[in-house]
Amino acid sequence: MPALVAGIHDCLPRHKVVDGRAKPGHDEKEKPGPPWGRKAEWPPEPRGESPSCEEPSRSEKVRILVTNDDGIHAPGLKVLEEIARALTDDVYVVAPEMDQSGVSHSLSLNDPLRLRKIDDTHFAVKGTPTDCVIMGLRHILKGMKVDLVLSGVNRGQNVAEDVTYSGTIAAAMEGTILGVPSIAMSQAYNFATRENPDYACSLAHGPGIIRKLLAAGMEPGILLNVNFPARAPEEVTGVTVALQGQRNMDLLQVEPRHDGRGNPYFWLAFGRGRVEPAEGTDLHALADGKISITPLRLDLTDLPSVTRLAEVLGG
Numbered sequence: 435m436p437a438l439v440a441g442i443h444d445c446l447p448r449h450k451v452v453d454g455r456a457k458p459g460h461d462e463k464e465k466p467g468p469p470w471g472r473k474a475e476w477p478p479e480p481r482g483e484s485p486s487c488e489e490p491s492r493s494e495k496v497r498i499l500v501t502n503d504d505g506i507h508a509p510g511l512k513v514l515e516e517i518a519r520a521l522t523d524d525v526y527v528v529a530p531e532m533d534q535s536g537v538s539h540s541l542s543l544n545d546p547l548r549l550r551k552i553d554d555t556h557f558a559v560k561g562t563p564t565d566c567v568i569m570g571l572r573h574i575l576k577g578m579k580v581d582l583v584l585s586g587v588n589r590g591q592n593v594a595e596d597v598t599y600s601g602t603i604a605a606a607m608e609g610t611i612l613g614v615p616s617i618a619m620s621q622a623y624n625f626a627t628r629e630n631p632d633y634a635c636s637l638a639h640g641p642g643i644i645r646k647l648l649a650a651g652m653e654p655g656i657l658l659n660v661n662f663p664a665r666a667p668e669e670v671t672g673v674t675v676a677l678q679g680q681r682n683m684d685l686l687q688v689e690p691r692h693d694g695r696g697n698p699y700f701w702l703a704f705g706r707g708r709v710e711p712a713e714g715t716d717l718h719a720l721a722d723g724k725i726s727i728t729p730l731r732l733d734l735t736d737l738p739s740v741t742r743l744a745e746v747l748g749g
């Protein structure tokens with residue numbers, strides 16, 4: 435058993451069944467949340483008999499579900515599978531048949547989900563990234579322990595407002611909702627690498643980052659958004675926990691065009707414009723050559739507004 439596997443194994447959760455979601459406002463002392471969500475238990479105490487877990491039994495091995503939004507043929511998916519295999523050899527890939535970038539957290543409710551088995555551990559779904567995670571956890575791996583969902587590596591960064599559009603992040607949201615620690619990973623590109631994004635940075639730093647994040651513990655209801663800068667691995671200037679930034683949305687435009695028959699059609703497009711990103715944000719981190727990690731909450735409730743509105747409305 436490679437040392438890498440033994441290393442991460444001790445950091446991973448020991449929940450037996452992927453089940454249930456974090457109960458809002460639950461009291462941990464009285465009613466514990468999902469086992470993986472209790473930091474006190476994760477990483478768990480090393481066990482007396484085999485503290486190093488050098489040869490974990492099959493049932494104890496870490497299992498990772500890999501998905502993305504760029505589709506089953508995307509180069510970034512192969513990169514993410516490689517990253518996952520640096521951590522464990524128990525990896526399943528369930529990804530969309532087609533590019534689903536920008537579909538956010540959508541579900542297929544009006545169309546059937548077509549499942550194509552490529553081999554025993556690779557599956558394509560004619561659906562969204564969210565569909566893929568559900569198919570993975572509730573059908574393909576039904577009844578099997580899944581320790582981690584990884585989504586990506588996306589072709590292009592997912593920062594600032596991207597977070598709300600991204601299918602990559604939505605897949606990690608779905609994993610979190612279904613009770614599995616989940617991490618979204620995206621690789622920024624620059625003008626030079628636009629046509630052929632270079633995933634070397636993700637590949638070199640991905641496994642180490644995941645190992646550290648798991649060792650730090652994952653909270654229930656929180657997913658992690660990791661972005662790698664458009665730099666060579668050795669040119670990365672650091673790793674930083676960053677806030678979700680904000681773009682200048684005035685740059686979002688609708689480009690009118692005409693097809694060959696003179697009929698109008700439109701493309702959504704971001705205009706060019708240099709905006710200095712605020713310090714401490716994901717945008718700033720990437721511009722600075724850093725790997726950016728942003729914890730995102732599933733609960734979008736804004737507590738200050740709850741208080742303010744309750745005062746105004748008396749409820």
Ligand code: MN
Binds near residue numbers: 503504535589602
């Ligand atoms: Mn994408």
